[in-house]
Amino acid sequence: xxxxxxxxxxxxxxxxxxxxxxxxxxxxxxxxxxxxxxxxxxxxxxxxxxxxxxxxxxxxxxxxxxxxxxxxxxxxxxxxxxxxxxxxxxxxxxxxxxxxxxxxxxxxxxxxxxxxxxxxxxxxxxxxxxxxxxxxxxxxxxxxxxxxxxxxxxxxxxxxxxxxxxxxxxxxxxxxxxxxxxxxxxxxxxxxxxxxxxxxxxxxxxxxxxxxxxxxxxxxxxxxxxxxxxxxxxxxxxxxxxxxxxxxxxxxxxxxxxxxxxxxxxxxxxxxxxxxxxxxxxxx
Amino acid sequence: xxxxxxxxxxxxxxxxxxxxxxxxxxxxxxxxxxxxxxxxxxxxxxxxxxxxxxxxxxxxxxxxxxxxxxxxxxxxxxxxxxxxxxxxxxxxxxxxxxxxxxxxxxxxxxxxxxxxxxxxxxxxxxxxxxxxxxxxxxxxxxxxxxxxxxxxxxxxxxxxxxxxxxxxxxxxxxxxxxxxxxxxxxxxxxxxxxxxxxxxxxxxxxxxxxxxxxxxxxxxxxxxxxxxxxxxxxxxxxxxxxxxxxxxxxxxxxxxxxxxxxxxxxxxxxxxxxxxxxxxxxxxxxxxxxxxxxxx
Ligand SMILES: Nc1ncnc2c1ncn2[C@@H]1O[C@H](COP(=O)(O)OP(=O)(O)OP(=O)(O)O)[C@@H](O)[C@H]1O
Ligand SMILES: [Mg+2]
Numbered sequence: 001x002x003x004x005x006x007x008x009x010x011x012x013x014x015x016x017x018x019x020x021x022x023x024x025x026x027x028x029x030x031x032x033x034x035x036x037x038x039x040x041x042x043x044x045x046x047x048x049x050x051x052x053x054x055x056x057x058x059x060x061x062x063x064x065x066x067x068x069x070x071x072x073x074x075x076x077x078x079x080x081x082x083x084x085x086x087x088x089x090x091x092x093x094x095x096x097x098x099x100x101x102x103x104x105x106x107x108x109x110x111x112x113x114x115x116x117x118x119x120x121x122x123x124x125x126x127x128x129x130x131x132x133x134x135x136x137x138x139x140x141x142x143x144x145x146x147x148x149x150x151x152x153x154x155x156x157x158x159x160x161x162x163x164x165x166x167x168x169x170x171x172x173x174x175x176x177x178x179x180x181x182x183x184x185x186x187x188x189x190x191x192x193x194x195x196x197x198x199x200x201x202x203x204x205x206x207x208x209x210x211x212x213x214x215x216x217x218x219x220x221x222x223x224x225x226x227x228x229x230x231x232x233x234x235x236x237x238x239x240x241x242x243x244x245x246x247x248x249x250x251x252x253x254x255x256x257x258x259x260x261x262x263x264x265x266x267x268x269x270x271x272x273x274x275x276x277x278x279x280x281x282x283x284x
Numbered sequence: 285x286x287x288x289x290x291x292x293x294x295x296x297x298x299x300x301x302x303x304x305x306x307x308x309x310x311x312x313x314x315x316x317x318x319x320x321x322x323x324x325x326x327x328x329x330x331x332x333x334x335x336x337x338x339x340x341x342x343x344x345x346x347x348x349x350x351x352x353x354x355x356x357x358x359x360x361x362x363x364x365x366x367x368x369x370x371x372x373x374x375x376x377x378x379x380x381x382x383x384x385x386x387x388x389x390x391x392x393x394x395x396x397x398x399x400x401x402x403x404x405x406x407x408x409x410x411x412x413x414x415x416x417x418x419x420x421x422x423x424x425x426x427x428x429x430x431x432x433x434x435x436x437x438x439x440x441x442x443x444x445x446x447x448x449x450x451x452x453x454x455x456x457x458x459x460x461x462x463x464x465x466x467x468x469x470x471x472x473x474x475x476x477x478x479x480x481x482x483x484x485x486x487x488x489x490x491x492x493x494x495x496x497x498x499x500x501x502x503x504x505x506x507x508x509x510x511x512x513x514x515x516x517x518x519x520x521x522x523x524x525x526x527x528x529x530x531x532x533x534x535x536x537x538x539x540x541x542x543x544x545x546x547x548x549x550x551x552x553x554x555x556x557x558x559x560x561x562x563x564x565x566x567x568x569x570x571x572x573x574x575x576x577x578x579x580x
Contacts, residue, residue: 096454
């Protein structure tokens, strides 16, 4: 492992959306075959890290290396062509396109015959097989998330970036998505994943990074972070943000993660919490 | 009764199919480039004048030049996009609207300088209608226009549903951001949108000129009903634009029928007000239109 070159490196990356810098000197490494999880409170800059890789964040400093090559500032369509697939946190399917058409668009950069790949996707995500001709916008949240991931997998990516793939899903769908993530990874695809369901995500991750206020806070192995009491506290409390109830002693980190998520969601709607950035307004 | 069909319903359907062709371009530009293109009317005018020039040069029938005129108009519009809209690609949409307004004035003036302002026609002489079942009168040109318009709309359908580029157009209309993140070549999709929109607009202009005459204000006069059609169908919805065009065309023509007594319900001079009234009504009561389009 040590001798191998990581597939993706963020080396002290700073950047924002044209105004103030949102992430500051973030460093992240994704090694071959790894699952790496990013966790952190709302607004920590996790999605912005993803955007930095895809080339939609304005980079003010640092470097992003893909297979050792500098891709800093490369526009998204070129990053995708270089084998990076991204499932955004919101608006990650084309609602008026059918499931089939969404997968075809996922394969847009392919020039070869992608039908076998499509069949594989319908095997991997069995619930989608009966909905091929339904507009993606008419599916349930869980199925839509499956479409989003299947669409990203159509190119047989070298790297998969997932931004909160289980957000807002029922436990059943959550299990299913995590199983797919492990399955895809087991076939050799390294995965960088933002997750709020911390216990489960860290449970399947090789390593994890905790981001707070746009900076690296801690990192370690998945198991190491799970055992870290500070990580647990931060997760439920939102770290340096507004005070939140301390976790009751002995409460497992992951179990209330759904709750934490719920609170976080509610927090978003609170106009005082993050005034200018309702999720809908951020990415349309 | 036959007067109703001969002089109102059939011309209404023909006019509606012409509006529909124009409205598809407006709605596609709105969905994919995210602005209301005021220069769209001038695209229709250009199509008609390019055809007129070819007719005057060769003496052949205007409709023989349909493919050439569509292609030439599309090329001109691509050049305009290069010069005027591409530099503003990421600007707020109001900037693009204003730019298109400026472009509209420029193109119209240019057309007037080149071709003059007097009315002209594709052909001299009058054609007589076919008379069917003793009283149904159908003009051959109306049959031709309607057939060609339907063929073009079927082509649009095939493009949007069954080709990679057409699906990418719909994808971009859904979410330009996700399209980019998916690796879709968005500039290519934009070019395809201009080509389709301009081609259909040119066809609309040519059909209108073939039905009546060529004049420099024809595109401008079409702008209102065509925008109303796009709005009625729901902005960003090509099938809505087709339906909206048909409705506006038919309602315009029916508004001058003598529904009560022997006088036209609406004096023909007020026909243009019908589209306007429909547009205002949609904006007030159902801004998303018939097919749940985008609301701005
Ligand atoms: N497109 C954008 N334009 C301007 N500011 C943005 C944009 N997207 C995010 N931000 C701001 O950047 C900061 C970090 O947001 P980001 O989405 O990266 O956080 P996150 O860690 O992914 O949060 P969440 O858990 O809510 O998804 C926030 O303050 C947000 O308001
Ligand atoms: Mg996020």
